[in-house]
Amino acid sequence: MKRRVVITGAGVVSPVGIGLDAFWNGLTHGRTGITAIGRYDASGLPVRIAGEVRGFHLEDYIDRCHRPVSPAGCPVTLDLRTQYALAAAEMSVWDARLQGSDEWQDATLYFGAGEGDNDLALLSDMLTPWSTAQGCDMPALLSGPAARHFGVRDQLMEPTLPASLLAARHGIQGEVTTCLTACAASAQAIGEAMRRIQEGECDLALTGGAHAMTAPLDVLGFAMLSALSSRNDAPARASRPFDRHRDGFVLGEGAAVLVLEEWSHAKRRGAPMYAELVGYGTANDAYRVTDMHPDARGAAGAILHALNDAEVDPVDVGYVNAHGTSTIENDRAETLALHKSLGDAARLIPISSTKSMTGHAVAAAGALELIAVTLALRDQVLPPTINLETPDPECDLDYVPNRARSHAFHTALSNSFGFGGQNVALVVRSVAGPNR
Amino acid sequence: MTMFTKRIVVTGLGAVTPVGNDPSTFWQALLDRASGVQSIGSLAARGARPSYAAEVKDLTPEAAGLPRKRLKMMGRQAQLAYAAVAQASADAGLLEERAVDHRRLGVILGVGMLNADVDELGRAFHAMADGVSHRSFDMIAFGRLGGPQLFPLWLLRHIPNLAAAHASISLDAQGPSNTIATGCVAGANAIGEAARIIARGDADVILAGGTDARTTALAILRYRELGWLATREDVPPGAVSAPFDDSATGFVTGEAAGIVVLESHEHALRRGARIYAELAAYGAANDAHDVMAPHPEGRGLAKALSRCLARGGLAPAAVDALFAPAASVPSFDRAIASSLRRVFGTGREGPVITATRSILGHTHAASSALDSIAAVKAIQASQVPATLNLGSPIADLRFVRGTTHRAPITTAMVGAYGFGGHAAALAWRGHHA
Numbered sequence: 091m092k093r094r095v096v097i098t099g100a101g102v103v104s105p106v107g108i109g110l111d112a113f114w115n116g117l118t119h120g121r122t123g124i125t126a127i128g129r130y131d132a133s134g135l136p137v138r139i140a141g142e143v144r145g146f147h148l149e150d151y152i153d154r155c156h157r158p159v160s161p162a163g164c165p166v167t168l169d170l171r172t173q174y175a176l177a178a179a180e181m182s183v184w185d186a187r188l189q190g191s192d193e194w195q196d197a198t199l200y201f202g203a204g205e206g207d208n209d210l211a212l213l214s215d216m217l218t219p220w221s222t223a224q225g226c227d228m229p230a231l232l233s234g235p236a237a238r239h240f241g242v243r244d245q246l247m248e249p250t251l252p253a254s255l256l257a258a259r260h261g262i263q264g265e266v267t268t269c270l271t272a273c274a275a276s277a278q279a280i281g282e283a284m285r286r287i288q289e290g291e292c293d294l295a296l297t298g299g300a301h302a303m304t305a306p307l308d309v310l311g312f313a314m315l316s317a318l319s320s321r322n323d324a325p326a327r328a329s330r331p332f333d334r335h336r337d338g339f340v341l342g343e344g345a346a347v348l349v350l351e352e353w354s355h356a357k358r359r360g361a362p363m364y365a366e367l368v369g370y371g372t373a374n375d376a377y378r379v380t381d382m383h384p385d386a387r388g389a390a391g392a393i394l395h396a397l398n399d400a401e402v403d404p405v406d407v408g409y410v411n412a413h414g415t416s417t418i419e420n421d422r423a424e425t426l427a428l429h430k431s432l433g434d435a436a437r438l439i440p441i442s443s444t445k446s447m448t449g450h451a452v453a454a455a456g457a458l459e460l461i462a463v464t465l466a467l468r469d470q471v472l473p474p475t476i477n478l479e480t481p482d483p484e485c486d487l488d489y490v491p492n493r494a495r496s497h498a499f500h501t502a503l504s505n506s507f508g509f510g511g512q513n514v515a516l517v518v519r520s521v522a523g524p525n526r
Numbered sequence: 527m528t529m530f531t532k533r534i535v536v537t538g539l540g541a542v543t544p545v546g547n548d549p550s551t552f553w554q555a556l557l558d559r560a561s562g563v564q565s566i567g568s569l570a571a572r573g574a575r576p577s578y579a580a581e582v583k584d585l586t587p588e589a590a591g592l593p594r595k596r597l598k599m600m601g602r603q604a605q606l607a608y609a610a611v612a613q614a615s616a617d618a619g620l621l622e623e624r625a626v627d628h629r630r631l632g633v634i635l636g637v638g639m640l641n642a643d644v645d646e647l648g649r650a651f652h653a654m655a656d657g658v659s660h661r662s663f664d665m666i667a668f669g670r671l672g673g674p675q676l677f678p679l680w681l682l683r684h685i686p687n688l689a690a691a692h693a694s695i696s697l698d699a700q701g702p703s704n705t706i707a708t709g710c711v712a713g714a715n716a717i718g719e720a721a722r723i724i725a726r727g728d729a730d731v732i733l734a735g736g737t738d739a740r741t742t743a744l745a746i747l748r749y750r751e752l753g754w755l756a757t758r759e760d761v762p763p764g765a766v767s768a769p770f771d772d773s774a775t776g777f778v779t780g781e782a783a784g785i786v787v788l789e790s791h792e793h794a795l796r797r798g799a800r801i802y803a804e805l806a807a808y809g810a811a812n813d814a815h816d817v818m819a820p821h822p823e824g825r826g827l828a829k830a831l832s833r834c835l836a837r838g839g840l841a842p843a844a845v846d847a848l849f850a851p852a853a854s855v856p857s858f859d860r861a862i863a864s865s866l867r868r869v870f871g872t873g874r875e876g877p878v879i880t881a882t883r884s885i886l887g888h889t890h891a892a893s894s895a896l897d898s899i900a901a902v903k904a905i906q907a908s909q910v911p912a913t914l915n916l917g918s919p920i921a922d923l924r925f926v927r928g929t930t931h932r933a934p935i936t937t938a939m940v941g942a943y944g945f946g947g948h949a950a951a952l953a954w955r956g957h958h959a
Contacts, residue, residue, distance in 0.1 A: 134669025199812070203707075204686070208642055211663035216747075217644055218651040226648030228743045232574035241751025244744060245818070245945070248639050249686065249707035254946030257812045263829060266812035266948060267715055270637065270686040270705045278704065282719075289726065306665065307642070310673050311681030372728075373629070374703040376694045379599065379682060388700065391629070510691030512703060 097364040099186025099349030101178040105141035117473040139325040141342030141449025151177035169206035174345035175252035175300035186349035200283040202275030202299030206247035273508030277456025281370030293355040298457035300345035330477035331414035331443035332485040339415040342449025346457035369517030371395025382423040388513040389427035396515035404435035408499020414443025442490040456506035530725035538618025538787030540610035544580035556911035561764035578763035580780030580887025601683035606783035607737035611693040618787040632702035636712025638738035710944030713895030718808035735895035737783035768915035769852035769881035777853040780887030784895030806953040807838030813947030824865030826949035834951035848877040849897035853888040863921035884914035894942035901938035
């Protein structure tokens with residue numbers, strides 16, 4: 091028999107709020123975290139809106155003495171993605187009452203992330219003298235010194251940096267992995283961490299994701315792919331999943347970290363349990379690097395695998411947290427995938443996209459959304475899809491438009507799809523017995 | 527206790543490396559100790575430091591089977607992976623009709639960090655600087671004038687999981703897909719991950735391994751500033767990479783892709799596939815110490831090796847050969863030597879030890895995948911290549927030096943260790959029905 095896996099801790103840093111209470115309060119009140127970009131002057135960019143985290147100070151969560159130093163011994167400045175990861179993990183570990191526990195030694199850490207952001211001013215100082223309309227003179231560049239602190243700054247952009255810092259911080263000497271499956275990364279990380287516990291590899295896992303693709307090159311890059319909403323004049327209304335007038339996604343940022351634990355282990359130590367993680371499924375579209383398969387074969391496949399894994403019938407699914415990016419294509423294909431995988435039950439199940447409020451936190455999105463699902467289960471309240479004003483005939487399901495809804499349910503599905511044809515689905519269920 | 531609930535075998539190999547662009551040429555170069563580190567004329571002529579690297583040579587799109595239409599969307603690391611995946615899938619006979627259920631075929635790659643392309647960014651910075659009177663970075667001008675200089679699809683070359691995506695598309699692999707970044711350990715983690723997924727029954731066949739192309743300007747500047755890169759010019763390029771040697775000064779950066787086709791034993795038998803070797807066990811761990819430096823005793827690596835041995839039911843003395851992750855960085859080499867002493871002792875009982883990075887340079891995320899291919903070849907050929915440039919070893923271990931070690935190899939292990947405290951170990955074993 092499979093070992094059972096429960097969620098016993100959660101921490102979140104997001105554009106709609108920092109900490110579980112602020113995050114959940116924001117989502118259930120339909121508050122958006124999307125505004126004009128405030129961190130830098132975006133007036134030269136084609137897209138000037140994003141979901142930025144506000145009012146965040148790493149010192150509020152972690153002492154200076156726990157922060158890394160460079161090989162030369164000087165303190166280093168961590169990129170936002172890593173700062174968010176450290177803070178969310180700290181909250182999550184405290185929430186699970188496992189701060190400073192020596193049980194972390196044999197734990198698994200499986201994290202979804204991307205690279206840190208480029209420091210354009212630093213790169214500009216270093217490259218501009220050697221650059222022409224044709225490119226950069228690499229031999230000349232390599233014959234001189236790099237810009238001050240470039241080495242450490244660049245090393246800290248490594249995708250694995252958040253996870254390796256978390257391992258050092260919490261003393262995790264088990265398997266420590268970072269997966270980079272784009273918008274599905276943290277959902278995949280959670281699924282793989284769950285498997286480690288089910289398979290007896292460990293009793294305890296730290297998992298989730300962090301990403302901050304709100305920097306100038308990220309915005310420029312996605313804008314050039316025509317993937318982003320260009321509603322620069324109405325940021326709060328720009329992310330409108332499943333609405334007929336949607337025109338692309340809005341980049342967001344943040345981190346979400348969960349503590350997963352084997353059920354009897356959690357019970358033995360009297361740990362509070364949020365929910366049980368019961369299903370995980372993946373499938374690849376193998377179609378195009380950016381477009382979803384027109385029949386949504388990978389998305390539907392991942393959902394079916396997850397339901398089979400959880401031994402859950404479609405009629406028992408009480409809520410779906412959609413990937414719901416607000417692109418024309420995703421929302422249509424996801425609707426199709428839900429029809430294909432859930433059959434007639436699809437029309438009866440409420441579905442919402444919290445990206446309407448958070449924006450798209452890319453590698454962190456799946457974990458942010460799983461925490462939203464967990465809190466929805468706890469409170470029996472569904473967060474809405476905001477900005478859903480004009481129905482799209484091709485998106486014909488119940489998307490919980492604009493207002494949170496009280497809803498009695500015990501099982502939920504969370505979808506995460508990404509560039510590269512990555513598709514991941516997770517299924518969670520209320521823990522039997524008295525609720526937290 | 528055995529590691530996997532199903533037997534996992536290797537049925538195909540693919541390699542694009544600084545010493546040859548197929549597994550046989552690669553293996554022969556290791557036996558010949560023919561270094562892949564070479565002087566780069568354009569760098570040497572201008573006094574750049576270093577003036578050498580371990581680059582993949584002669585990878586033409588035609589020879590590598592790279593689709594010309596998609597090349598512009600593929601970064602170097604995706605191109606290397608694509609070529610190695612094509613070789614490995616052909617080698618395993620996966621391209622034959624009905625060889626495999628495509629919904630149960632997967633791709634799992636370990637990848638490296640993708641630095642910005644200095645030519646691409648340079649054009650944008652140049653256009654920005656033309657439009658402003660001051661010398662410092664100007665965000666507005668960069669957006670207005672620099673942005674349009676970028677190739678519209680440039681982001682697609684910088685999304686890490688697209689190397690695996692291109693491979694999945696070419697093979698119509700609709701099963702599990704993952705992209706793992708754990709510094710220089712990623713290739714080993716990807717192989718371990720793939721084996722696990724096959725063992726749990728979620729796939730029949732997975733192409734797994736690593737790809738990395740950190741020979742870019744920014745990667746070189748980064749590692750040079752951190753003091754991890756060798757810059758010496760007093761010996762020929764081929765003599766610079768000296769793992770476990772007293773004279774080591776840093777690694778030589780390289781690029782490569784290495785892919786193994788992992789398959790459940792029952793599936794391989796059913797389709798009559800040729801079986802190269804078996805993956806007996808896998809172990810992973812982390813130093814949990816310092817993200818910028820190894821634990822002085824290589825704690826994570828010792829743990830990964832011990833876990834792998836325990837799960838494979840292997841005594842340390844049962845390991846015949848060990849492919850060590852030493853890359854010629856003194857602090858790492860010493861930590862690795864320390865962990866090997868701890869796990870295997872110093873006596874004549876333990877495995878012979880070799881470091882292929884002496885010949886290949888450091889191919890980062892690809893390195894442990896290439897070592898896995900070498901381990902499989904060593905088992906088949908009963909030979910272990912010698913470590914190049916190992917005149918004065920820093921430790922009393924059973925290093926293979928000078929000439930190839932010739933003896934039956936039943937079990938060969940691959941150790942992986944690097945930045946971030948990441949560590950992993952794989953145990954490969956000759957195949958017996």
